[in-house]
Amino acid sequence: MSAPAQTTAIVETEHLSRHFGSLVAVRDVSLSVQRGEIFGVLGPNGAGKSTTIRMLCGILDPTGGRGTVVGYDIARDAEKIKQRIGYMTQRFSLYEDLSVIENLRFYAGIYGVAWKKRKARVDAVLSSSGLEQRKDQLAGTLSGGWKQRVALACATIHEPPLLFLDEPTAGVDPVSRRDFWEQIHAIASQGTTVLLTTHYMDEAERCHRLSFIFRGTLLDVGTPDEIVARRHLQVAELEVERATDAAALLRTRPEVEEVAHYGHTLRVAVRGGADPERIVREVLEGGGVAVDSLRRSRVTVEDAFVAMVRAEAEAA
Amino acid sequence: MTGILRTLVIAWKELLQLRRDRLTMAMMFMLPIVQLTLFGYAINTDVRHIPTVVYDQDGSAASRDLAHSLEATGFYDLVGHVSDYDEIQRSLRSSKARVALIIPPNYASDLVRGRTAHVQLVVDGSDPQVVASATNTAASMVTARSSTLLVTKLQRAGAGGVAMPIELEPNTWYNPDLRTAVFIVPGLVGVILTMTMVMLTAMALARERERGTLEQLIVSPVRKLGLVIGKIVPYVAIGYVQMSLILLVGWLIFDVPIRGSIGLLYGLASLFIAANLAIGLFFSTLARTQQQAMQMSFFFLLPNILLSGFMFPFEAMPRPAQILALGLPLTHFLRVVRGIVLKGSVFADLAPQLVAMAAILVALVLFASARFTKKLV
Ligand SMILES: Nc1ncnc2c1ncn2[C@@H]1O[C@H](COP(=O)(O)OP(=O)(O)OP(=O)(O)O)[C@@H](O)[C@H]1O
Ligand SMILES: [Mg+2]
Numbered sequence: 225m226s227a228p229a230q231t232t233a234i235v236e237t238e239h240l241s242r243h244f245g246s247l248v249a250v251r252d253v254s255l256s257v258q259r260g261e262i263f264g265v266l267g268p269n270g271a272g273k274s275t276t277i278r279m280l281c282g283i284l285d286p287t288g289g290r291g292t293v294v295g296y297d298i299a300r301d302a303e304k305i306k307q308r309i310g311y312m313t314q315r316f317s318l319y320e321d322l323s324v325i326e327n328l329r330f331y332a333g334i335y336g337v338a339w340k341k342r343k344a345r346v347d348a349v350l351s352s353s354g355l356e357q358r359k360d361q362l363a364g365t366l367s368g369g370w371k372q373r374v375a376l377a378c379a380t381i382h383e384p385p386l387l388f389l390d391e392p393t394a395g396v397d398p399v400s401r402r403d404f405w406e407q408i409h410a411i412a413s414q415g416t417t418v419l420l421t422t423h424y425m426d427e428a429e430r431c432h433r434l435s436f437i438f439r440g441t442l443l444d445v446g447t448p449d450e451i452v453a454r455r456h457l458q459v460a461e462l463e464v465e466r467a468t469d470a471a472a473l474l475r476t477r478p479e480v481e482e483v484a485h486y487g488h489t490l491r492v493a494v495r496g497g498a499d500p501e502r503i504v505r506e507v508l509e510g511g512g513v514a515v516d517s518l519r520r521s522r523v524t525v526e527d528a529f530v531a532m533v534r535a536e537a538e539a540a
Numbered sequence: 541m542t543g544i545l546r547t548l549v550i551a552w553k554e555l556l557q558l559r560r561d562r563l564t565m566a567m568m569f570m571l572p573i574v575q576l577t578l579f580g581y582a583i584n585t586d587v588r589h590i591p592t593v594v595y596d597q598d599g600s601a602a603s604r605d606l607a608h609s610l611e612a613t614g615f616y617d618l619v620g621h622v623s624d625y626d627e628i629q630r631s632l633r634s635s636k637a638r639v640a641l642i643i644p645p646n647y648a649s650d651l652v653r654g655r656t657a658h659v660q661l662v663v664d665g666s667d668p669q670v671v672a673s674a675t676n677t678a679a680s681m682v683t684a685r686s687s688t689l690l691v692t693k694l695q696r697a698g699a700g701g702v703a704m705p706i707e708l709e710p711n712t713w714y715n716p717d718l719r720t721a722v723f724i725v726p727g728l729v730g731v732i733l734t735m736t737m738v739m740l741t742a743m744a745l746a747r748e749r750e751r752g753t754l755e756q757l758i759v760s761p762v763r764k765l766g767l768v769i770g771k772i773v774p775y776v777a778i779g780y781v782q783m784s785l786i787l788l789v790g791w792l793i794f795d796v797p798i799r800g801s802i803g804l805l806y807g808l809a810s811l812f813i814a815a816n817l818a819i820g821l822f823f824s825t826l827a828r829t830q831q832q833a834m835q836m837s838f839f840f841l842l843p844n845i846l847l848s849g850f851m852f853p854f855e856a857m858p859r860p861a862q863i864l865a866l867g868l869p870l871t872h873f874l875r876v877v878r879g880i881v882l883k884g885s886v887f888a889d890l891a892p893q894l895v896a897m898a899a900i901l902v903a904l905v906l907f908a909s910a911r912f913t914k915k916l917v
Binding site: 244307311320321330 | 916
């Protein structure tokens with residue numbers, strides 16, 4: 225699944241595992257992240273995404289397997305790793321009783337940004353995140369989108385070559401998310417590697433490569449296109465009068481992976497390379513439901529994600 | 541070098557946060573003053589002016605004289621005369637009096653005839669402290685009187701050169717007026733430092749854990765020691781301010797002098813403060829929330845107040861309690877602060893306390909730093 229060790233890998237793990245008592249939060253995860261890429265980690269709640277990131281950051285010891293980050297072993301050289309990474313925790317953990325600029329200066333200080341460079345760095349991140357106007361506002365009084373910008377600014381103040389972002393866009397509005405992603409791509413284009421987790425499928429498609437984690441196990445790694453292709457799904461969209469009845473009929477067919485409502489539209493995914501338009505016609509005409517319109521649609525990462533989680537849940 | 545800078549950055553951040561946390565700041569400076577006033581005025585273990593009734597069945601000049609000399613000790617206030625035992629009972633039950641003096645009929649004639657006069661003292665035992673003071677004072681007054689009577693009688697009988705065989709001259713040093721405040725104020729320095737130092741450190745780290753910022757701190761390259769020192773240095777300063785405040789207010793209001801060297805006191809206090817900070821650090825590794833940290837600190841305060849010698853004399857405690865007390869930094873610091881403030885103790889007098897506090901500090905620091913790691917869980 226993962227490529228053999230290459231010199232360009234900035235994160236590499238082999239059979240990385242973490243138990244909490246009898247609970248296995250991460251099981252045998254082997255993956256590698258290349259320098260300069262935006263690497264997305266997807267998985268349902270409790271899949272083990274944050275646990276994996278924490279092990280890679282050196283703040284949680286693995287109970288099995290090994291890993292290297294920026295060339296250092298995560299168990300032995302955690303403190304060396306900490307110099308060279310930026311980490312944004314799942315909830316933007318800022319000092320709410322400090323102002324934006326005080327937060328930035330604090331993180332610049334503890335990451336050892338040289339005194340002479342400090343002011344320039346603080347000004348640079350303030351301007352790249354559009355925070356100049358709010359630099360004296362207390363962090364606790366900012367709205368979600370602005371907090372996220374401050375958190376990202378803090379995590380990048382020391383220009384780390386590797387950035388871990390744990391659900392950086394949770395609870396942030398679509399416009400802010402878009403701005404955020406533009407910033408992530410700008411950061412990556414300067415050579416910084418970004419590893420992030422997300423629950424938003426549109427964001428998953430913006431990553432160079434993706435991985436799927438389910439109940440602690442790595443299910444698949446690849447570019448969004450590769451991951452979608454490996455599911456062998458075909459998707460059609462249709463408009464019908466009695467959408468709920470139509471959906472119930474469609475679900476009786478074994479090839480049908482998933483039927484989902486989008487307003488007046490139904491989205492039907494079928495497995496194994498079957499022709500979705502043919503199946504829809506057969507089923508609905510047989511059931512006496514009139515089809516108003518029917519067209520092929522692109523298979524999304526979301527379709528692939530749902531299919532994978534369903535298959536695993538059924539197998540378990 | 542970068543290590544020291546990082547420590548300073550953390551200490552500076554802590555100060556910025558403290559400055560915005562008005563409530564905590566107010567608490568830290570009001571607490572010593574409020575406690576001092578409460579303890580200084582309210583806790584008064586001097587037993588004086590105990591309301592007393594007299595049942596004088598003799599009604600002679602000699603019996604009236606006895607009652608008056610009892611009052612003259614200052615311990616008893618004669619609040620009335622009663623005329624039977626029932627009335628004594630009513631007076632004690634209604635707390636009108638706590639002591640009753642019963643002088644038998646024939647008191648005066650017994651004295652004259654050389655027979656023992658049986659004077660009775662009834663004491664309300666519901667407050668043991670009153671019992672002890674009331675009986676001791678009356679007993680020594682009566683003993684003194686009897687001896688004088690005997691000596692006079694012997695001299696009159698012609699025995700030359702008769703004097704009191706033994707006379708005890710009690711001489712109380714350091715606190716001759718036996719004022720409670722003089723004893724309490726230096727002790728309060730230790731108690732308040734224990735309370736605030738332990739609580740503030742435990743809370744300061746628990747707050748970071750609760751708000752998720754601890755994860756951001758431990759993922760940074762800050763060294764463990766630098767992180768801990770940076771977090772607690774501002775509180776050391778606060779500890780010294782509190783200590784100065786208590787001593788100053790104690791001197792101004794309660795007239796508590798400082799007889800020894802202030803420099804020595806402040807120097808030895810550093811060990812004590814550091815030990816409490818280590819305890820707070822240890823609590824913070826156990827507590828998930830600020831509330832838990834607070835509860836642990838309060839829980840820790842109780843044995844300190846009860847066992848350290850702050851309220852009850854160390855010597856009077858049973859052996860197991862004493863052993864426990866020796867493990868508390870406060871027990872040793874109380875001897876230091878009372879020694880320096882009240883008795884003018886010098887360094888050599890306090891060497892055992894210095895050694896004990898240093899040993900406790902080393903043990904605590906080793907223990908706390910083994911528990912505190914730059915890891916989650
Ligand atoms: N410190 C801990 N002690 C015990 N169990 C833990 C601990 N941290 C995580 N877990 C458990 O490990 C599992 C994986 O948790 P993790 O936080 O890594 O999931 P996640 O993929 O980040 O989920 P989410 O999308 O909700 O953030 C969960 O079942 C969680 O309850
Ligand atoms: Mg998570």
